[in-house]
Amino acid sequence: MNGMSRNKAPATADTGRFPRFFEAIRAVHAHGIIVVDPDGQITTLTPEAARLLGINTPAGAQANLESLPLPVRETIVQVNASKKPIIDIYLRLASAEQPSATIKVSAYPLPCHSDQGAILVVDDVEAARKLEHHLQRLDRLADIGTLSASMAHEIKNALVAGRTFIELLLEKHSELELTSVVKRELGRIDAIVSRMLKYAGNHERQFQHLHVHEMLDHSLRLVKPQLDSKSILLDRSFRAAADLVDGNENELQQAIVNLFLNALEAMVPGGTLSISTRVASAALVGHDVRSASPSTPEQIEVLIGDTGHGIEPEKLTRVFTPFFTTKPEGTGLGLAITQRIVHEHSGEITVESEMQRGTRFCIALPLVDNAQARH
Secondary structure (H helix, E strand, O other): OOOOOOOOOOOOOOOOHHHHHHHHHHHHHHOEEEEEEOOEEEEEEEEHHHHHHHOOOOOOOOHHHHOOOOHHHHHHHHHHHHOOOOOEEEEEEEEOOOOEEEEEEEEOOOOOOOOOEEHHHHHHHHHHHHHHHHHHHHHHHHHHHHHHHHHHHHHHHHHHHHHHHHHHHHHHOOOOOOHHHHHHHHHHHHHHHHHHHHHOOOOOOOEEEEEHHHHHHHHHHHHHHHHOOOOOOEEEEEEOOEEEEEEEEHHHHHHHHHHHHHHHOOOOOOEEEEEEEEEEEEOOOOOOOOOOOOOOOEEEEEEEEEEEEEEEEHHHHOOOOOOOOOOOOOOOOOOEEEEEHHOOOOEEEEEEEEEEOOEEEEEEEEEEEHHHHHO
16 A cells, blocks of 8 residues: 555554454464363363353362363373374364354373373464455455556546536536536545545545535435436435534445435335434434443434345344445445445444335434534
8 A cells, every 4th residue: 555654663553443353363362271180170271261162160160171072071081191292183162052163272291291181272263264354355455445546547537528528518508407416426526536546545534514414415316316217205304403513525425325325226116215314312323322421422313214125134234244245246345335434434324124124224423512513
């Protein structure tokens, strides 16, 4: 990336930006340790080992050899019999209490020439696989970033001539209502392309106070042709008494329009697209209860629902995952980008869905308080 320093300064881990990635890193390096004495008692059992082996020992009680899964016990027997270590073997564990899992185990005989007992080091194989998956996904994202920057460069060059021609054409038809919409959208396209070109660097977004209801009305005008062509009914209910937020209008509009288009694609002709707003306590975001202090600003919630086919429960938790899509020709990036935009505006986005009944997204954004609005 162009914005990365080439100086060989000590690297620091920014765990706030990629929390799941660094959780996987920590998990790979977190070894579980078990020590079994000659009497078959477990004298050392680290929390990581207990988690991986599914051992729940009551407080004050001491686990023994029988507490360990059978494959682990058999490994200890082999070490005791051979008096030689067993290094990096993979064991498949399965029980009624938890799903099957694969662990990596190294077992060593106890020192001091003891006839029994062993020291075991247990590693989580799944954590290593998750880390590899994260690295592969980051690599794919980097490739897409490079491709997007190249495409944006070509689009911006072509847009110069096209925008000049369209603006001259619009001047001759300035009385048409669509003129202002087209001019605004041309500017938005240019801003989006410019941002893509700057994305690799340390680009600071331009935030300003904006009214959510005006942004929603403009976004509805953009999808009106699709609404009309599919005879989709519109249920519009803006109940929020306050709608002033601090943000980038182009980005928020991109997120909203993406949700509108997804809703329209999910419905057959005659369906209903619903858009509503409300002011909610900062302690309530969607249906999740969150901690809040009296100084925490209120939120405006934008609810976008459809009467489409819905999303299967097993897929609902993955809809914001990059490259995951339920559409035959989808890219799996639309909702991931939408979530990123909302998070960059200090907001939250949630989703609920019922098969054959429809889907509803809720975007919660912090409102600008009166003191901020006066500045």
